[in-house]
Amino acid sequence: MRTTRTLAATATATAVAALGLAAPVAAARDGMPPVGPSNIVALPSVIARGGQLTITVDGCPRGGTATSDAFRPTTLSPVGGNTSKGTATIDNNARPGAHSITVHCTGAGRPLTHPNAFTVIGGVRGGLGGSTSTGATPTDMAIGGGLIAVAVVGGAVFWMRRRAEKRI
Secondary structure: OHHHHHHHHHHHHHHHHHHHHHHHHHHHHHHOOOOOOOEEEEEOOEEEOOOEEEEEEEOOOOOEEEEEOOEEEEEEEEEEOOEEEEEEEEOOOOOOEEEEEEEEEOOOOOOEEEEEEEEEEOOOOOOOOOOOOOOOOHHHHHHHHHHHHHHHHHHHHHHHHHHHHHHO
């Protein structure tokens, strides 16, 4: 029984000592200004060329600049607390695939890069119906003319048969 009490007292003393030493370090760290950017979030994470990408950065209280090979350098503005935010427009000629974002905060010594922060998807040629030609081709005209001719002949045969049934 004596050994159990001794072990419990030793464990309690060790825990109190560890907490006592850690508290001043945590308090000192919370009062210090941030060293630099700590987190980069890009939304949406999948975007088409020409789309708007919202970039939010923690640890960047005075704003800064976000850069990537998919968009022009973008200014980040402080939004309160320790966060900055900016909006980038994806270039129309950005290559499809994953892209990184590098953030340089004003007054911070080191930049932060977030690899594969967002993915650019290839654009579609909307409004063309999948066609890239200008107008109907001769083949299209022949097929269309043939379908109209078949419809006219079929309608005439149907009408002539009905007319013949009424005479009987």
